[in-house]
Amino acid sequence: MDATQSPVPVAPRVVESSQAAERDQKLAQIGGNVGAIWRGWWTWGPGNGVWNLQIPWNVIGVNSTVVITASEIDGNGNRFVGAASFQVSSIAPAAGVVTFKINIDWSSPLPMRTDVVVFN
Numbered sequence: 215m216d217a218t219q220s221p222v223p224v225a226p227r228v229v230e231s232s233q234a235a236e237r238d239q240k241l242a243q244i245g246g247n248v249g250a251i252w253r254g255w256w257t258w259g260p261g262n263g264v265w266n267l268q269i270p271w272n273v274i275g276v277n278s279t280v281v282i283t284a285s286e287i288d289g290n291g292n293r294f295v296g297a298a299s300f301q302v303s304s305i306a307p308a309a310g311v312v313t314f315k316i317n318i319d320w321s322s323p324l325p326m327r328t329d330v331v332v333f334n
Contacts, residue, residue: 217295223263224323227264228314231256252332257291261316262322266304270311271331278307278334287327298324310313 223302232254252273274280284300285293298320304315312332 215216216279221262221321223265225262225263225265226258226267226318226323226326227309228269229257229259229325231279248333250332250334252334253330255327255329257287257327260325262318262320262323264315264317266313266315268311269312269328271330271332272310273332273334274307274310275313275334276308277334280305280307280312280314281331281333282312283329284316284326287325290326296324300326302328 228300256269280301282305284302286296286298287293301317303315
């Protein structure tokens with residue numbers, strides 16, 4: 215590839231995830247206007263560029279509040295802050311799934327981990 219060509223972005227793909235908790239696990243109520251909080255994580259194969267990604271999870275509903283963080287991971291799956299910028303935006307929960315936009319601002323594909331917190 216010469217200096218005038220830009221690399222083709224590669225879409226991230228799920229490699230591994232935490233054990234997903236089921237909606238009917240009967241956990242204690244949190245209080246206030248939050249009845250349940252769920253946490254999970256997913257590791258993704260190398261990717262770069264801007265993509266709309268989805269995570270299916272039955273605890274997510276249309277009125278859920280979903281928080282997603284993303285970071286680069288090393289070969290052992292450990293998160294770290296490198297030179298590349300990872301940006302999560304446009305988080306849209308639906309029935310059993312969340313769609314979000316990821317921007318991995320790097321010229322070559324990088325592996326990542328997303329951590330997801332769901333408030334119901």
